[in-house]
Amino acid sequence: MSKVIVAYRNKEFLELVESLGHEILYSIFMGDNRNPKYYLSKGKMEEIREKADALKAERVIVDAILKSSQWYNLENSFNIPVDDKVRLIIDIFADRARSKEAMLQVEYARLQYEIPHLRELVHQLRSGEHPGWMGGGEYEIADYYQMIRRKMARIRRNIEKMRLQREERRKMRKKAGYILVGIAGYTNSGKSTLLKALSGKDVVIEERMFSTLSTRTSKIGKEKILITDTVGFVEDMPPWLIKAFEPTLEEIYNADIVLLCMDGSDSSEILERKMNLSLDILGSRVKGKIIPVINKLDMAENLQEKIEIVRRIGEPVLISAREGYGLEELVERIKKEMNIKRYCLEIEHLDGEIIQFIERFGRIKKIASREKIFVEFEMPADKLDALHHLLDLISTGNSEGLKEI
Ligand SMILES: Nc1nc2c(ncn2[C@@H]2O[C@H](COP(=O)(O)OP(=O)(O)OP(=O)(O)O)[C@@H](O)[C@H]2O)c(=O)[nH]1
Ligand SMILES: [Mg+2]
Incomplete structure (x- = not known):
């Protein structure tokens, strides 16, 4: 991974950068001043350029969803690669993808991300600002663009095939009398830990964001309940990127019960923000009942305040997935909701x-x-x-x- 300079709005963004293994040489708070041509203000640009030179940074990462023209202008100005938040998330996804389905979804997202950037390059070449850039120039990029389009169509067909298989499997499980439970929630809230605690099976649990990309379904003990873990949410995921993972989210949309896992060790304010964001993503597409779950009780302060916040969407179940606290109550609650x-x-x-x-x-x-x-x-x-x-x-x-x- 790279030695980077980060322009951030939110401290959480630094965690995201580190979770990909980048070394942060210098970070700078962006503030509200913007220059539309570069997104960053002139002063911040100057500061970054200076630090990048002095510290020999290899990359600049910006906590924003950049327009392709802004991205182009920034790269030109810094002379080292510039990534925005979307690019960073896709890189993290690529790093975590293990299943074939997840790999295809990431590949699709990556190509989709590239398209407007290629358009920008073509545009810049045509307007003559960069004659001869990339050797072959305009035509080469146009060919490449066509290739990407074809590749995307192929991936889409493959993903659709897997989606149908998944749907079939879900129907069979339902027919066999299983109650389907999906775990949704912000990344790092403890979804995989919860799945493991309920099912006793090994799953990937890590102190980093987006450790799970593909779904994994397990049975809860001797109960007729199947539980599925999914990809975590994060702020500012553009809709098209969420859409790339839609087939995975379908497990949540079609579950009988959705456990909305929240990190009780977050401050009340952050917990509320993440809860609202999760609800936005789940939207009206969830067919089953949502049971709010406050996890990491062992580290939760001001619990009463958090319970009040969460009550807005339903009475929360309080658990510590890691310590194994509250799990029986959770299973009882699932049964109660399913009558x-x-x-x-x-x-x-x-x-x-x-x-x-x-x-x-x-x-x-x-x-x-x-x-x-x-x-x-x-x-x-x-x-x-x-x-x-x-x-x-x-x-x-x-x-x-x-x-x-
Ligand atoms: N203190 C405490 N830590 C917990 C608890 N449950 C999970 N964790 C920790 O939280 C971190 C993230 O847990 P995961 O289960 O990987 O989180 P996740 O929601 O699956 O994350 P993604 O797959 O990245 O979306 C790990 O370091 C866990 O050990 C808990 O009840 N208490
Ligand atoms: Mg996980």
């Missing part, structure tokens, strides 16, 4: 079909046989009518032995 109830069935003869039905949609807790057979089980309440029907179909009056407990 999973506990029943007892008292029956003369337990038919295989009945067992199959209960196991498909619920979970048997206890079977005891005295004169009759007693089955205690949990099941979503909306399956009750169907079970009644099945019981009576097997033997009239059978369903009288079925009670909620």
Whole structure:
């Protein structure tokens, strides 16, 4: 990675830069003064140029979404590569991508990012400001541009294929009676830690942003619940970049329950900002219920204030995914939201079909046989009518032995 100079608006941006492994030689707060041609003000430009020379910086990173003309002007002025926030996020994604799907999505985003920059280069060449720049010049860039377009179309087809497979898989899981739970939230809020704590499986957890890009689905213990981890959110992600990861987010949009994981160790103000941002991204597309979860309780100060903020979207469940605190309550809450109830069935003869039905949609807790057979089980309440029907179909009056407990 590179030795960089960073112009930032938000301290969080420095973390983002460091999480990619860059060495920050110097950072400068941007303030509100802007020169539209460069985005940065003249004074800041001067300061950066001086520091870049003195410290031998290899790259300048700007906490903004630059117009391609601004990017071009900055590179020309500094004479070293300039990255904006979008470019940085794409680089981080590229670094973290492990699955084939994530790699394709990152590649797509990268190409999409390049297009306006290429247009800018062509524009500059045509206007004659840079005769002969890049050797072959204009035509070479035009060819390259066509190639990118073709490549993007190919990737899009591949991603669409994977999306359909994913949809099919989701349908099968639903048919098999699973409740689908998705974990959403800001990057580094502890989503993967939560998945691991609930499922006991190994997942990548790191003290850096965007450690997870692709989804991973696990079962919660013996419950009929499947839980999926997803890519984290961050401020200022342009809509097209979020769209590149849409197939992954579909796991969230189509889940029965979405756990909105929040970092309780953030200040109330930051927690609120991140919560609002997450809700903006999830928007109206979430079909299931959102359960707000405040994580990192072990490090949370002013908890009451944070609970009040989060109550706006629902009563939060308080957990520490790392310390394993509050996880049972969370599972209970999921069941409650799904209206999973506990029943007892008292029956003369337990038919295989009945067992199959209960196991498909619920979970048997206890079977005891005295004169009759007693089955205690949990099941979503909306399956009750169907079970009644099945019981009576097997033997009239059978369903009288079925009670909620
Ligand atoms: N103190 C404390 N730290 C936690 C807790 N849960 C997670 N962490 C830490 O928070 C950091 C991020 O955790 P991850 O689970 O990787 O976060 P994530 O939301 O999956 O992040 P991305 O995949 O980057 O979006 C790690 O260093 C975890 O150890 C917790 O309950 N308490
Ligand atoms: Mg993760």
